[in-house]
Amino acid sequence: MSTPRIVVTGIGATTPIGGTAPESWAALKNGVSGTHSLEYDWVEQYQLPVTFAAEAAVRPDSVLERPVANRLDPSAQFALVAAKEAWADAGAPDVDPDRLGVDFATGIGGLQTTLNGWDVLKEKGPRRVMPMSVPMLMPNAPAAAVSMHLNARAYARTVASACASSTESLINAFDSLRLGRADVVIAGGSEAVIHGLTIAAFAAMQALSKRNDSPETASRPYSVDRDGFVMGEGGAALVLETEEHAKARGAKIYAEIVGGGVTADSYHITAPEPEGLGASRAVRLALKEAGATPDDVTHINAHATSTPTGDIAEYKALRSVFGDRIDEIPVSATKASTGHLLGGTGALEAIFTILALQDRQAPPTINLTTQDPEIPLRISGEPIALSEGPQLAISNSFGFGGHNAVVAIRSV
Known part of the structure; x- marks a missing residue:
């Protein structure tokens, strides 16, 4: 079956x-x-x-x-x-x-x-x-x-x-x-x-x-x-x-959920594992379940809380998964606009990810003054057009206690 x-x-x-x-x-x-x-x-x-x-x-x-x-x-x-x-x-x-x-x-x-x-x-x-x-x-x-x-x-x-x-x-x-x-x-x-x-x-x-x-x-x-x-x-x-x-039942369909990855850092109650090891494993698990590779990903909604250590750890996790290609993938950090909804943030950002795929447009990241040279992601204060054709995105969420969760979403 x-x-x-x-x-x-x-x-x-x-x-x-x-x-x-x-x-x-x-x-x-x-x-x-x-x-x-x-x-x-x-x-x-x-x-x-x-x-x-x-x-x-x-x-x-x-x-x-x-x-x-x-x-x-x-x-x-x-x-x-x-x-x-x-x-x-x-x-x-x-x-x-x-x-x-x-x-x-x-x-x-x-x-x-x-x-x-x-x-x-x-x-x-x-x-x-x-x-x-x-x-x-x-x-x-x-x-x-x-x-x-x-x-x-x-x-x-x-x-x-x-x-x-x-x-x-x-x-x-x-x-x-x-x-x-x-x-x-x-x-x-x-x-x-x-x-x-x-x-x-x-x-x-x-x-x-x-x-x-x-x-x-x-x-x-x-x-x-x-x-x-x-x-x-x-x-x-x-x-x-x-x-x-x-x-x-003739329902409209926004997108398909194709995979999820859940891991634990087992490192520190509030700080992320510095190299993003648990986060990167969650990304890999989500892509594996989706039957996809890092090359298939066209958009990332990052956890990106605006903390000095958290943003760096997430970047290291993404680079370990995507290699140099991470510099090409449109990334959005939507907490810059909404603030951090804590337990509600993952669901909200999944919705934003779905709508980004539907509109073929990565939403902007506001308040980006001088981008940290240690985090050279493709991120913009203006919307970024996504590539033509099928889309596959991931949405990342990481929490105190070392909880990591990543969902993979495909356009329809």
Whole structure:
């Protein structure tokens, strides 16, 4: 029996540069930055060293019905908004609930519910703590919310692998469909942790950019003067199904998922392995599963967080796989526009990769001042036209704990 082909039939996203996937894609191509100064009393109250972030362009509780939003942490709100868009975009497939799965990721989970609940406990006592606090703060809440909304009963799974989380979810969905565990899976990720604690903590470990005087240009992957990532928030979702199932119902097909690679550095809890060994193995695994070679790749959406060590390690990984050809492949570092959505970033960047293949155009990387001579990638502040003919791209995600995940995507 032949292995089924897995295709993407629906996409949805709510991001710092747009309330939907099409809005986010248009803003990305136009070089929009979603990063701005934060206008909260707690920024000054706690004298935070970083005073900006990439907040969602549209608040999720303004999209969802109030009774629904009130029972969900913002991380689950973002997940549900993105999933509803993706499901509608896919044509709301008529699928047996027992054959519909959910694989939705997060890096941290319901942090805002946790911290707000702790404040209530300290200030007002246990009787004022919300009875829904635990269901709202648990990291599987986004997956559960999507599952219940769609009546998905095949499974509802959560991945928590830091910034690699939602790329792993996408790969899990791909594997489940090929193994026949479901006919349709909605996969993605979300994050909502723009809070004084996380900003202070990431800043303390020297991970965040401190360009308070120019937040819109703070995320600058591959620039010689990059100084850290920008915290982002939002959610992204993709509807995956077998090609046979999609064609039988007359669905439009965006792209084909053809491979995935997941590895671990086993090196350091926050720093990447300096030579990118785990990352390069993940790329090779994804290409091997795709039945492809490095010569077949026409576009790369890089993890590219704008940290001094992370960008270098990823470049070394890519050069070890692609050799000198890496200098020719159009690369996009889209976090320069969106900030870093942590557990939601992989799903969002997979969507951007799919749309890049569809439009035959690698999106621009903004804020590239002077490119680091140690990272001589083909990257541009303007869109780059992709080559004619079939396209094969990879999207990279790497996270704290040494998690590496790479998905390979082919045009249709």
